[in-house]
Amino acid sequence: MKMKLGKMVMQVLQSVFKKPATLNYPAEKPAAFERFRGEIKFDPSKCIGCKICVKDCPSGAIEIKKIGEKEFELSIDLAKCIYCGQCADSCPKKAIALTNAFELAQLNKENLKVTFRAESPDEPERNPLEDD
Amino acid sequence: MSEGDFKIPVGPQHPSLKEPLSFSVALKGEKILGVDIRLGYNHRGIEKACEERTYLQDVYLIERICGICSHAHSTAFVQAVEEIAKLEVPKRALYLRSLIAELERVHSHLLWLGIAGHEVGFDTLLMYTWRDREIVMDLLAEITGNRVNYGMNAIGGVRQDIDAPEIKKILEGVKTLEERTKYYIDVATEEATLIERLSNVGVLSKDDVLRLNTVGPTARASGVARDVRKDDPYAAYGDLHFDVITDDHCDVYGRAVVRLKELMESYKMIREIVENLPEGPISVRAPRRIPAGEAVSRYEAPRGEDLHYVKSNGSDKPERVKVRAPTLANIQSVKKMLEDRYLADLPIVVAAIDPCFSCTDRLIGVSDLDKNSGKVMSWEELVSYGVDWYRKNRGVDLSKLNESFVKGRKYS
Amino acid sequence: MISALFSILIFPGFLFLSTVALYAEYFDRILYARFQNRKGPPWFQPLADFIKLLAKEDFVPTEANPGIFRLMPLVALASSVAAFLYIPLWSVNSLYPFSGDLIVVLYLLTIPTIAFFVGGWYSTSLYARIGSVRTITQMFAYEIPLFMGILAASLLSGSWSLSDMAAFYAKNPSYMAFNVIGFVVSFIALIGKLEKAPFDIPEAETEIVAGSFTEYSGKLLAFFRMTFDIEFVVGASLLAAVFLPFGLTLGPILGFLVYLIKTFFIIALISLTRTVVARLRLDQMLAFSWQIIVPLALVQLFINIILKGLLKI
Numbered sequence: 001m002k003m004k005l006g007k008m009v010m011q012v013l014q015s016v017f018k019k020p021a022t023l024n025y026p027a028e029k030p031a032a033f034e035r036f037r038g039e040i041k042f043d044p045s046k047c048i049g050c051k052i053c054v055k056d057c058p059s060g061a062i063e064i065k066k067i068g069e070k071e072f073e074l075s076i077d078l079a080k081c082i083y084c085g086q087c088a089d090s091c092p093k094k095a096i097a098l099t100n101a102f103e104l105a106q107l108n109k110e111n112l113k114v115t116f117r118a119e120s121p122d123e124p125e126r127n128p129l130e131d132d
Numbered sequence: 133m134s135e136g137d138f139k140i141p142v143g144p145q146h147p148s149l150k151e152p153l154s155f156s157v158a159l160k161g162e163k164i165l166g167v168d169i170r171l172g173y174n175h176r177g178i179e180k181a182c183e184e185r186t187y188l189q190d191v192y193l194i195e196r197i198c199g200i201c202s203h204a205h206s207t208a209f210v211q212a213v214e215e216i217a218k219l220e221v222p223k224r225a226l227y228l229r230s231l232i233a234e235l236e237r238v239h240s241h242l243l244w245l246g247i248a249g250h251e252v253g254f255d256t257l258l259m260y261t262w263r264d265r266e267i268v269m270d271l272l273a274e275i276t277g278n279r280v281n282y283g284m285n286a287i288g289g290v291r292q293d294i295d296a297p298e299i300k301k302i303l304e305g306v307k308t309l310e311e312r313t314k315y316y317i318d319v320a321t322e323e324a325t326l327i328e329r330l331s332n333v334g335v336l337s338k339d340d341v342l343r344l345n346t347v348g349p350t351a352r353a354s355g356v357a358r359d360v361r362k363d364d365p366y367a368a369y370g371d372l373h374f375d376v377i378t379d380d381h382c383d384v385y386g387r388a389v390v391r392l393k394e395l396m397e398s399y400k401m402i403r404e405i406v407e408n409l410p411e412g413p414i415s416v417r418a419p420r421r422i423p424a425g426e427a428v429s430r431y432e433a434p435r436g437e438d439l440h441y442v443k444s445n446g447s448d449k450p451e452r453v454k455v456r457a458p459t460l461a462n463i464q465s466v467k468k469m470l471e472d473r474y475l476a477d478l479p480i481v482v483a484a485i486d487p488c489f490s491c492t493d494r495l496i497g498v499s500d501l502d503k504n505s506g507k508v509m510s511w512e513e514l515v516s517y518g519v520d521w522y523r524k525n526r527g528v529d530l531s532k533l534n535e536s537f538v539k540g541r542k543y544s
Numbered sequence: 545m546i547s548a549l550f551s552i553l554i555f556p557g558f559l560f561l562s563t564v565a566l567y568a569e570y571f572d573r574i575l576y577a578r579f580q581n582r583k584g585p586p587w588f589q590p591l592a593d594f595i596k597l598l599a600k601e602d603f604v605p606t607e608a609n610p611g612i613f614r615l616m617p618l619v620a621l622a623s624s625v626a627a628f629l630y631i632p633l634w635s636v637n638s639l640y641p642f643s644g645d646l647i648v649v650l651y652l653l654t655i656p657t658i659a660f661f662v663g664g665w666y667s668t669s670l671y672a673r674i675g676s677v678r679t680i681t682q683m684f685a686y687e688i689p690l691f692m693g694i695l696a697a698s699l700l701s702g703s704w705s706l707s708d709m710a711a712f713y714a715k716n717p718s719y720m721a722f723n724v725i726g727f728v729v730s731f732i733a734l735i736g737k738l739e740k741a742p743f744d745i746p747e748a749e750t751e752i753v754a755g756s757f758t759e760y761s762g763k764l765l766a767f768f769r770m771t772f773d774i775e776f777v778v779g780a781s782l783l784a785a786v787f788l789p790f791g792l793t794l795g796p797i798l799g800f801l802v803y804l805i806k807t808f809f810i811i812a813l814i815s816l817t818r819t820v821v822a823r824l825r826l827d828q829m830l831a832f833s834w835q836i837i838v839p840l841a842l843v844q845l846f847i848n849i850i851l852k853g854l855l856k857i
Contacts, residue, residue, distance in 0.1 A: 058192040328825075
């Protein structure tokens with residue numbers, strides 16, 4: 001093996017004139033991917049209350065509650081969710097889907113429990129779960 | 133130990149170790165006289181937790197044993213379950229599993245190269261290799277949906293399919309990475325200070341490898357051609373053309389060369405997989421209850437041979453899951469490698485076996501060969517044993533936690 | 545009296561030197577970052593680090609000797625600032641020239657290293673002890689070549705005073721070319737003194753946590769780090785004054801600019817070296833120094849002795 005001292009010098013000097021590889025987060029955001037597994041989104045009109053998603057969730061993060069005739073609401077604890085997407089795969093009516101949202105941090109741990117209801121399927125309510 | 137010798141602790145928290153393990157190093161000046169190793173700081177009770185969850189949930193739990201070799205553990209587990217259930221996995225799924233496996237190997241070896249540079253004080257190599265690793269991470273995120281913990285495997289096949297646009301991106305990414313890897317091979321074989329630090333350090337002869345049973349690139353750098361992909365082909369490796377890379381240097385330099393050349397082989401394999409992808413479904417329907425039986429499955433993780441043993445009893449939860457990670461086989465050789473070396477070599481020797489203690493810390497049962505008895509504890513027995521031990525030996529009372537652990541579980 | 549105090553404390557003394565030192569650290573870090581294709585810190589980062597460290601509490605370990613533990617950072621800082629007063633910066637004369645001030649400068653620059661050793665040893669922590677022993681061992685490797693390289697240049701000029709040397713080279717600028725080997729030797733030895741890669745063994749983060757400074761925190765650590773930066777500028781200025789003594793007769797404004805350019809050029813070279821090499825082990829460094837660098841320094845000495853006889857100066 002022939003030995004040189006400072007083999008990376010040329011590459012290193014050229015890097016000074018290139019744009020840095022750093023992403024200026026939060027001013028610049030990384031590219032969004034179509035299949036990215038972020039926060040879930042729930043369509044209450046499709047849900048039939050079979051609760052397969054509750055059974056299959058690896059961390060027990062989902063709860064389905066009946067609030068009326070053929071009306072259900074889904075509550076999920078975002079701190080327990082592992083964003084695997086098994087609930088979306090298991091649902092026979094495709095009522096659950098995964099979005100691109102990943103900036104989900106909150107200052108108060110109670111705000112991580114979100115509920116999806118029929119009145120506001122797009123904007124979930126962030127409130128603590130009531131005790132049954 | 134004479135006057136002037138002393139013992140320093142390296143770990144469990146130390147700037148050079150990425151994961152906790154404890155060395156107690158006996159030093160004389162700068163020379164190492166002996167090393168005592170303690171493991172177990174990352175034990176999380178995963179094997180026992182697997183018995184409380186269904187097979188479907190276990191796939192995700194096993195995947196999260198480690199972030200870098202997550203696909204390795206997930207595939208090995210799924211292969212074992214499919215063997216017990218006698219499922220015929222479609223060819224396209226096998227090819228896709230191998231594709232993700234090779235992409236994971238690429239990302240793991242690039243990460244290792246950066247860490248090796250950092251341990252010898254060559255931070256520039258760290259920054260450059262990790263910048264190029266972002267290409268692989270983005271590829272994996274495009275295909276599977278996440279940068280680590282891919283969630284690609286399901287019992288009976290894979291969960292995601294790939295199309296022409298993804299294939300195009302894969303080929304472009306691999307082309308860029310191949311040029312960059314050729315440059316890193318030049319740097320590693322020519323940069324004088326790097327060669328000085330890596331040569332003749334951590335020497336492990338061929339006899340030592342066979343005696344201590346090391347696996348992976350650590351063994352292949354001493355001339356032992358041990359690779360599960362060739363010895364016992366799984367997934368699509370029976371169809372792919374590749375070489376097993378060995379090297380004769382027997383030291384850390386050899387291990388670096390083996391990993392770099394394996395990167396080039398991986399690029400070849402990725403191209404072959406993508407160009408010969410068979411048509412067909414990507415999974416078969418798997419039953420929820422797996423019939424009784426047991427199976428062992430092996431997988432060549434980036435760090436070596438990964439072994440999974442699964443025993444089922446006809447219900448929808450496994451009876452026993454055992455994981456033997458490659459680092460457990462390699463850690464014994466660290467003691468041999470550090471004999472008669474300097475303190476400055478300790479970080480790079482440990483980094484050369486590519487340790488991953490999240491994978492390693494599982495429960496080992498020590499049985500008395502004379503008495504030929506073993507003991508199987510239930511969850512409650514295990515928890516109360518732990519509480520008693522801590523009360524007796526450390527004076528700490530953990531019985532309040534006992535209640536929430538035993539009674540507060542809420543899985544299906 | 546007032547002008548003396550002004551020179552020592554404000555310009556070009558302590559305050560000016562500290563500002564240039566902080567800027568030199570920023571320059572070094574931003575170059576290091578750009579070489580690695582990264583963004584780098586903002587311009588006020590070293591000042592912010594210094595202020596933050598001043599605000600933190602400083603612990604003294606129970607078994608350490610508190611008097612010596614607290615004294616060492618001040619000793620190191622004071623001696624490195626004092627060395628600056630005798631180096632000709634932008635005119636042929638330094639602030640207080642006298643015959644033999646070359647030896648005093650080299651001596652004053654050795655004191656910080658000994659202060660690091662004593663401070664680390666009296667910390668009584670295992671990592672600090674190993675780090676301090678490494679500092680002293682490394683001193684065996686680079687002190688001799690550094691001295692020999694600089695003394696070879698002064699041999700040609702026939703004087704022990706830095707200011708007289710500068711005057712000599714200002715009169716015969718072509719004689720600078722004879723000292724090239726000495727420049728290379730002193731440059732490498734200076735990297736050893738400043739404990740930068742490939743010779744940053746005493747502060748190897750991945751091996752012994754932080755070496756001599758493991759137990760230091762708060763304002764004591766701030767002063768140690770400031771000593772490092774000031775040593776950086778003083779070492780670069782010394783090399784610039786001895787081996788690149790041009791532009792010293794251009795008058796105050798132009799001379800100041802030339803001084804800044806020379807010093808920052810040497811700092812940039814040190815940054816480049818830091819980026820492209822790995823860290824050597826202690827035994828490898830000693831071997832490299834005594835087998836390659838010291839013979840080169842001896843060669844330079846012989847060349848200068850012969851030249852002095854030949855040119856009859």
